[in-house]
Amino acid sequence: MFAAIPQTFVLQIGLVAVAVAAALSLYHKSHGATHFMVPPTVTLEAGFGAERLSSSKAALVLRFILRCVHRLFFLHHEAILDVPHIEKMLSKNRDIFDVGAMTLTLLQRVFGCDFAGKEHARLLAMRARLTKLVARDALNESTVIAALNRASIGSKVSSLITFSDDPGLRQPWERLDDVRILEPTETGRLAELDLKSLLNGLIPCISIPLQYGAGFLGRNPSLLEDLNCFETQATVWLWMGLPTWFPLPSFRRGVAARDRVRKALESVFRYLQSPSDPTKGGGYGGDADVSDAILERLHVFEELSIPLDAIGQIEFALNWAEYENTRKILFWFIFYIYSVPGLLETLRHEVSASGAIALSDLETRSSDPGTTEHDSRDITSLDIATLTRECPLLKSSFFETARLMMETLMFRQIVNHDIVMDDGVHRHELRPGSWVTISNSWTRMDPELYPEPHSFIPERFIKKTTTAEGHVHTTANIRRLRPWGVGPSMCKGHTFAEKEILAIAACIVTLWDIEPVGGEWKRPESKQGISPTLAPVGRVRVVMKRREKW
Numbered sequence: 001m002f003a004a005i006p007q008t009f010v011l012q013i014g015l016v017a018v019a020v021a022a023a024l025s026l027y028h029k030s031h032g033a034t035h036f037m038v039p040p041t042v043t044l045e046a047g048f049g050a051e052r053l054s055s056s057k058a059a060l061v062l063r064f065i066l067r068c069v070h071r072l073f074f075l076h077h078e079a080i081l082d083v084p085h086i087e088k089m090l091s092k093n094r095d096i097f098d099v100g101a102m103t104l105t106l107l108q109r110v111f112g113c114d115f116a117g118k119e120h121a122r123l124l125a126m127r128a129r130l131t132k133l134v135a136r137d138a139l140n141e142s143t144v145i146a147a148l149n150r151a152s153i154g155s156k157v158s159s160l161i162t163f164s165d166d167p168g169l170r171q172p173w174e175r176l177d178d179v180r181i182l183e184p185t186e187t188g189r190l191a192e193l194d195l196k197s198l199l200n201g202l203i204p205c206i207s208i209p210l211q212y213g214a215g216f217l218g219r220n221p222s223l224l225e226d227l228n229c230f231e232t233q234a235t236v237w238l239w240m241g242l243p244t245w246f247p248l249p250s251f252r253r254g255v256a257a258r259d260r261v262r263k264a265l266e267s268v269f270r271y272l273q274s275p276s277d278p279t280k281g282g283g284y285g286g287d288a289d290v291s292d293a294i295l296e297r298l299h300v301f302e303e304l305s306i307p308l309d310a311i312g313q314i315e316f317a318l319n320w321a322e323y324e325n326t327r328k329i330l331f332w333f334i335f336y337i338y339s340v341p342g343l344l345e346t347l348r349h350e351v352s353a354s355g356a357i358a359l360s361d362l363e364t365r366s367s368d369p370g371t372t373e374h375d376s377r378d379i380t381s382l383d384i385a386t387l388t389r390e391c392p393l394l395k396s397s398f399f400e401t402a403r404l405m406m407e408t409l410m411f412r413q414i415v416n417h418d419i420v421m422d423d424g425v426h427r428h429e430l431r432p433g434s435w436v437t438i439s440n441s442w443t444r445m446d447p448e449l450y451p452e453p454h455s456f457i458p459e460r461f462i463k464k465t466t467t468a469e470g471h472v473h474t475t476a477n478i479r480r481l482r483p484w485g486v487g488p489s490m491c492k493g494h495t496f497a498e499k500e501i502l503a504i505a506a507c508i509v510t511l512w513d514i515e516p517v518g519g520e521w522k523r524p525e526s527k528q529g530i531s532p533t534l535a536p537v538g539r540v541r542v543v544m545k546r547r548e549k550w
Ligand code: HEM
Pocket: 099, 103, 131, 134, 138, 321, 322, 323, 325, 326, 329, 406, 408, 409, 410, 411, 483, 484, 485, 486, 487, 488, 489, 490, 491, 492, 493, 494, 496, 497, 532, 533
């Protein structure tokens, strides 16, 4: 990463970042940060994880200075590669590698939970119970397939991308973008838009009403803009420990957006706690259509006497874990599918041949009498089990997108015992209190594991096996790629995320033609935030057209 940028510039920026992180570490220490909060200098050094083996002078100097700062603060942090035996080590020593500190730091700094005076053990118990509930619903293959089938993804994708020229019929995600209808028809099926805005909005538009009720987005019309504003303006600064009063206007806007989302979520729980009391309903009617998962979480919050404002913050954090990576990686996945020569047609053929998607018969849609007529089809059913089993190239392309666009960092704190970790390059002696970050940034680009590592090779993860009867069986195998983290604290929603993304992508591929404005696909720049998936920078203007008569 650093190699492409002038070294003196990297050094100057890096030195400012080290000074800010050190000042923030001191600030938090003097404001009573407990030993379980991740120090800002550690988060900064973790961000340099990708440069661990770099011989660039700027990277070496910055790492040296950070290590001196850590010695001065009596801190110890090591960045480690995700080589195979590290995974075994984390699983075998689950009492030594603690993830609780990272989660509580995220909840406090980024989502604003005030943990002052709260019992640490109670907070950890809450974390464990909520994580278990998510894992129960989002890890098991058949539970996830049933949930996604109930979500009717196929018809949602059809109905959420309508491009109506009637402002009253616009979809919530269209508020994020300047959608230009190019050929106004009754169904508004040809439009110019920013692909990122569409895909950023689509996932929350599908998942949020399923959880908090069909009317939630309508009652909170600025929600999608607030999610974006919080993500782009505030999350990195908050994670670095910047206090919320810091007078940087864009940062303050991000924090205000966060607080509006928190309040919106809090109001659902306020209502659920006293559904018969109209004064507590947050000014709206009922939310009887919240999901069972929300009711179960309410039960946990009540049992552990978590106050309402903290419930809003924790709910926001859980939602963020669910949608933020998913929507970013969906963008990159769709971008690669449509921009890699030949891939779209091959995937269309694969999805169609799998029989996973059923379509309505050709339907003639016409706008005003005398204007253009369109023959188009809608998705009537989507069989997610078949899709994920019978479409290996779709799955392999998704893994390849994850390899290129997910920079996973895992934070752990060492507790209870000393331990030695050897990642094949260095031997690290760690003691209770030491911080460890495990990064996949080196291995995912290792040319020995992935030849031509910077190229997008759709079939890279395809595996062919021949059965005893001589049949060739083709599957997609994720092999050593670890986008979801490793060990006992790895992502608790990865089965859900993977299937949701494959399902949405298959529907888009089936229904839409997408072409870049200007005629040539240009991959946008990307930047690192606090979630593993790299964020696309800027807009990607495209023309989307409903497929006709195929
Ligand atoms: C593309 C989408 C996603 C990516 C790339 C992703 C990635 C990750 C990563 C890297 C971690 C940290 C793992 C570690 O420290 O070892 C994590 C944790 C977590 N993720 Fe995801 N995630 C995604 C989607 C989801 C979804 C859809 C859900 C919920 C339905 C979810 C729920 C969680 C939870 C609850 C944790 C905390 C696990 C724990 O501390 O034990 N994630 N995720």
